[in-house]
Amino acid sequence: MFFSADGLYSKTERAVMNLGAVRSEYQGDSIEYLPGDPHRAAELWLESALRTEAEATAFSLATHGSDGHVSVRVVLAKSISAAGVTFFTNGLSHKGEQLEKNPVAAGVFFWPKHARQLRFEGPVTRVSDAEADEYFASRPHESQVASAVSRQSTPLDSYASLKQRFDAARAEFAGKHVPRPPHWGGYIVALDRVEFWQGQPSRLHQRLLYIRQPDGSYARTWLEP
Numbered sequence: 001m002f003f004s005a006d007g008l009y010s011k012t013e014r015a016v017m018n019l020g021a022v023r024s025e026y027q028g029d030s031i032e033y034l035p036g037d038p039h040r041a042a043e044l045w046l047e048s049a050l051r052t053e054a055e056a057t058a059f060s061l062a063t064h065g066s067d068g069h070v071s072v073r074v075v076l077a078k079s080i081s082a083a084g085v086t087f088f089t090n091g092l093s094h095k096g097e098q099l100e101k102n103p104v105a106a107g108v109f110f111w112p113k114h115a116r117q118l119r120f121e122g123p124v125t126r127v128s129d130a131e132a133d134e135y136f137a138s139r140p141h142e143s144q145v146a147s148a149v150s151r152q153s154t155p156l157d158s159y160a161s162l163k164q165r166f167d168a169a170r171a172e173f174a175g176k177h178v179p180r181p182p183h184w185g186g187y188i189v190a191l192d193r194v195e196f197w198q199g200q201p202s203r204l205h206q207r208l209l210y211i212r213q214p215d216g217s218y219a220r221t222w223l224e225p
């Protein structure tokens with residue numbers, strides 16, 4: 001059920017920050033050619049984004065629990081392949097719990113310098129322990145220590161207590177190998193549906209949707225903006 005905002009807030013309260021007049025005119029390239037495989041097409045757009053954007057690999061990841069509660073947060077893509085988009089996180093986090101119960105997700109990259117959005121949706125699988133070990137070992141030592149001590153998404157007593165845990169672990173692991181916590185690992189969002197959105201003048205944006213077919217090939221459809 002939806003409530004009218006007028007019923008919840010007075011007009012004055014709602015007028016505090018009016019963003020209605022904030023507008024950008026999008027002037028991007030036109031989608032001339034994109035390969036038939038969406039992961040190849042995504043690679044091309046990521047290569048361009050890496051040259052221009054501050055956080056080109058950051059995407060918003062939406063998950064939902066079996067209670068229907070939807071959550072979204074930013075994570076970093078670590079690879080793109082025919083299997084999907086890979087990111088790493090703490091499996092005991094809120095997103096980890098939601099993915100455990102409901103292994104499906106949607107993601108979106110936004111690359112403002114190119115006026116581009118890349119959306120993808122599909123089932124989620126875990127990367128192998130060997131792959132998680134390999135990526136964990138490639139991270140800076142302090143990030144490894146932080147991942148080892150963080151109980152991501154659980155209530156924190158105080159920032160000082162987290163710092164203490166971190167300092168103790170840093171001393172313990174000084175000059176030593178930090179083992180990957182068993183709950184820390186990688187997830188792959190499969191590319192069942194992938195949409196390339198290219199901003200254009202006058203809001204006549206271009207949208208190209210790829211839908212995976214039962215035989216693994218992709219059907220492509222242009223969508224109205």
Ligand SMILES: Cc1cc2nc3c(=O)[nH]c(=O)nc-3n(C[C@H](O)[C@H](O)[C@H](O)COP(=O)(O)O)c2cc1C
Pocket residue numbers: 055058071072073074075076077087088089090093094095096152153
């Ligand atoms: C730019 C950026 C990159 C991030 N990258 C990651 C990441 O790769 N993995 C991760 O677990 N959290 C990452 N985070 C933190 C998440 O947004 C989020 O706060 C955290 O994963 C807890 O989410 P959850 O409680 O929904 O599980 C990043 C945040 C930002 C702003």
